[in-house]
Amino acid sequence: MTELSTPADRINIIIPLFNDWEAVSLLLDKIVATVEPAIRQRFHFLIVDDCSVTNYQQLPMNTGQSLSILRLWRNVGHQKAIALGLSYLADQPEAYTTIVMDSDGEDKPEDIARLLDASLNTPGQIIFAHRTKRQESRLFKTFYQIYKTVFKLLTGKAITFGNFSAIPPTLLRKLAHVSDIWNNYPGGVIRSRLPYRSIPLERGLRLAGQSKMNFVSLILHGLSAIAVLMEATAVRIFLFCIITASISSAAIAIVVLLRFTGQWTISGWASYIVFSLFIVILQAFLISLLLVFIVLTYRTQSHFIPAKQYKDFIERVEVVY
The missing domain is CATH 1.10.287 (Helix Hairpins)
Structure with missing residues (x-):
């Protein structure tokens, strides 16, 4: 694997979150334990708080260079929270490599290095994590397989990846101007025709709390992905x-x-x-x-462009360290 210990620009990590403060705290601890310091010292975390009804008691300090919380005025859902986080970072003076990962720990921190390595080997492409093994129940896996089959039949595209991804700085601002990521981030990337590929990575286990992805939410998630490729x-x-x-x-x-x-x-x-x-x-x-x-x-009809309208959803940016 390509060495990542040489000095380089910062790496932004977007973590959308709704009430999963315990899980994200354990995730940050796991990042400290599993990610090499040479890589971790480049991390700048942005937690997109999707208008949680609870707040954190304490978050681990010095897990990277900085940690900020993007507080939203209202709950918009997982996919829209990602779009708002991407738009916020795209609006900064400089664009950097950006990692998108979930807060529950199912996106394994040790795989961040593999995404970055793949991004270095194929610059100019968005790198997604292709799930080779899932930890959910057999019933969930069955319906997820049905969803992928229906998606393939209806759109002609194969979708084998989720949100866990690495975005090169050259594509960050372009992606923030793709209206379709507002409904579904992976589907929006597919429809945008921006270059992307996936690498096989195993899905981890939730670190704390209960998963909010059930049968109904899976159907809604599938419909939003199909709607992007309407x-x-x-x-x-x-x-x-x-x-x-x-x-x-x-x-x-x-x-x-x-x-x-x-x-x-x-x-x-x-x-x-x-x-x-x-x-x-x-x-x-x-x-x-x-x-x-x-x-x-x-x-x-006119479409919602996250990069142009994201500020309407942001209450404040809270700097933790």
Whole structure:
């Protein structure tokens, strides 16, 4: 692995958080224990507090060069908190390599060096952590696999990574101007066409508290990722509707032909099948029409640009050390 102990610019670490103060405290302790001092002394932490209803009692000191808390006026959700953190850093005089990681410890601190190493070897690319092994329940893993399959079918893209990533300084400001990261950070990167790749890393265990990712939140997270690639999804559904309508029309023609040539013995079935297929064609037409209006509306509306509007969500910046 490439040595990272030589002097270099600072490394910003964004940690979105909602009430997970105990976990983030343990995470910072683990960073001290597992990350080499030569790398850790370059860290500048930015905790994006997503309007938590609790506050920290005490946070570990001297885990890096600095630690600040970006306090938000209201709860906006995990993905939007990441977008606001990225926009805040992009608005600073200088841009630096930025790590995005979760606060619960499932993004293992010892893997930060691997992300940085991959970023050094392939400069100019966003490096994501591709999860080779997950620690959740079997039911969660099953639904997560279903989500990835549906995502692939609807968008034509494979999504095997989450938020844990390294962003090179050359792409930080560009990424902050991508409106789609407001809904889903990984999906926004995919749609932005900014260069990215992933490396295989194993997911860790939550350090404290209970995970807020359940079945409902997984569905909402999946829908937000699919919505980011709405145009590609709409095209694929539109093509599916055309194929379905074409097959149904051909089937109606065959039924009518068999009925009037005397080869269909039970006339009631012929009428029932023709009527059912006609309903399928009508539904395919209505879905296609709805998709056209949705895509046209999406293309004409103005989009939220995090880099331009992030200040409206920030209450204050609290410097811990």
